Amino acid sequence: MQRLNSHLHSKKNPPYAINLDPAVLKVPYGTHIDIRDSIKYKKVMENYQLGPNGAIVTSLNLFSTKIDQVINIVEKRQDNYKYCIIDTPGQIECFVWSASGSIITESFASTFPTVIAYIVDTPRNTSPTTFMSNMLYACSILYKTKLPMIIVFNKTDVKKADFAKEWMTDFEKFQQALSEDRELNGEGDSMGSGYMGSLVNSMSLMLEEFYSQLDMVQCSSYTGAGFDDFLNAVDKKMDEYEKYYKVERERILKEKAEKLENDKERSLNKLMNDLGIKDKNGEKKKSNVDDEVEVLSDYEEGEHDGIILRDEEEDYVEREYTFPTSDREKGEVNESTEPDLQKRYQDAFESTAKPVSGETAKNIARYISQ
Numbered sequence: 001m002q003r004l005n006s007h008l009h010s011k012k013n014p015p016y017a018i019n020l021d022p023a024v025l026k027v028p029y030g031t032h033i034d035i036r037d038s039i040k041y042k043k044v045m046e047n048y049q050l051g052p053n054g055a056i057v058t059s060l061n062l063f064s065t066k067i068d069q070v071i072n073i074v075e076k077r078q079d080n081y082k083y084c085i086i087d088t089p090g091q092i093e094c095f096v097w098s099a100s101g102s103i104i105t106e107s108f109a110s111t112f113p114t115v116i117a118y119i120v121d122t123p124r125n126t127s128p129t130t131f132m133s134n135m136l137y138a139c140s141i142l143y144k145t146k147l148p149m150i151i152v153f154n155k156t157d158v159k160k161a162d163f164a165k166e167w168m169t170d171f172e173k174f175q176q177a178l179s180e181d182r183e184l185n186g187e188g189d190s191m192g193s194g195y196m197g198s199l200v201n202s203m204s205l206m207l208e209e210f211y212s213q214l215d216m217v218q219c220s221s222y223t224g225a226g227f228d229d230f231l232n233a234v235d236k237k238m239d240e241y242e243k244y245y246k247v248e249r250e251r252i253l254k255e256k257a258e259k260l261e262n263d264k265e266r267s268l269n270k271l272m273n274d275l276g277i278k279d280k281n282g283e284k285k286k287s288n289v290d291d292e293v294e295v296l297s298d299y300e301e302g303e304h305d306g307i308i309l310r311d312e313e314e315d316y317v318e319r320e321y322t323f324p325t326s327d328r329e330k331g332e333v334n335e336s337t338e339p340d341l342q343k344r345y346q347d348a349f350e351s352t353a354k355p356v357s358g359e360t361a362k363n364i365a366r367y368i369s370q
């Protein structure tokens, strides 16, 4: 981010910069919006008795409730900036697999052409198995976000990423590397046998398809090499966004909206039928659903109705990331001082559902109600 920021400044094209990592200690470049200004990560840990990742997710949840305001601000600035660069938390799973991560991504993607840059630490990915795991992660993000993606092989000052390019374009070369790697590890030499062999073979088609949708660039944040290539790739992906992704996204959103509308109608009809309410012609409202039972939740009635109680026997241990206060004893939260998080999310999400920019707010509201 720091190098990209300074590179764009040197091109007389400064970006609009947003930091979404609540836990970062220092941001070594100027940001226009910083999650840390509105959410104090340590306070979140303290107030909600959370560990590092839980606190990141909670901070993002709190921030996502204000995403309409953020989008409005960025929209107002869009004539002055060609690029808006957004840094996500280093623990990408906290962002990618959380509801708030989806809301934030979705909000940007439905307002601006949005491109994902997946940064790979090249020297740490020279082993084909590590490389494949990393590519699978990238693949899951691509399929989850349905946004154009660039795989950025960073740290090329330490190790060039030509090997990765070869593996991504010639699958036999990749299989060969894997085979050699397994030989090195004394795990046999036949690619067709063993768990890894069959896994790789069965995934080859899927990965080929995945690679065909990507752009890959090599760069070094240390020297600045490759950043022009990265920006060219971004421009190309922005065009692709307009041509293909936007249309596809709109189609999916429309489909989802229609399904939601149908589901609502079905539920309403069923409810009216159950209550014996007649329509305006005096006929009993006929339900157009079959006799299947609508399940409201997956909770099974058990001893604690899905709530796992804290082990009473467990001794209280003061861990590094806990912040005991006078309000807390043995990790128990004083109800009178603890803000009702659920209610705060609910209130905040409801205010997010106000009309923002066309579909965005509606989608967020739909997402939450789902």
Ligand SMILES: Nc1nc2c(ncn2[C@@H]2O[C@H](COP(=O)(O)OP(=O)(O)OP(=O)(O)O)[C@@H](O)[C@H]2O)c(=O)[nH]1
Pocket (backbone or CB within 6 Å): 001, 088, 089, 090, 091, 119, 154, 155, 156, 157, 158, 219, 220, 221, 222, 223
């Ligand atoms: N040699 C070399 N080191 C780099 C390069 N880019 C980053 N580093 C180093 O890699 C380390 C991690 O870099 P960060 O920029 O903190 O990585 P990050 O992805 O933002 O980390 P999180 O988001 O916190 O996970 C730092 O020590 C950097 O100095 C590079 O191109 N070459």
